[in-house]
C-alpha cells in the first residue's frame with residue numbers, strides 16, 4: 001500500500017507542523033543513505049527520517065487492520081483512503097516525533 005499524493009502531502013504537513021521538518025531528508029541520495037544506514041546500524045540521530053518512520057507505522061497499522069479478503073484489492077491503494085482513517089496521519093506524525101525525542105535522549 002502506498003499513500004496517495006493528497007495524503008502524502010498531508011503527512012509532510014503534519015510532520016512539519018510537529019517541528020520535524022528539518023529532519024526530512026533533502027533529496028534522493030540522502031534518503032537512500034539513511035535507509036542503508038538504518039539497515040546497517042539501526043535507527044539513530046544521523047539516519048532518522050520522520051517521513052519514512054511515519055509511513056512505516058501506517059503500513060504496520062494497515063497490515064494489522066486488513067482482512068485476508070481485502071488483501072488483494074487493498075494492495076495498490078492508499079491505506080488512509082482505503083480504511084478511511086485520516087487520523088492516522090496525525091498519529092503517525094506524533095509517534096514519529098516521540099521516537100525522535102527518545103533517540104535524542106539516549
Ligand SMILES: [Zn+2]
Pocket residue numbers: 003004005006007078079080081082
Ligand atoms: Zn489517500
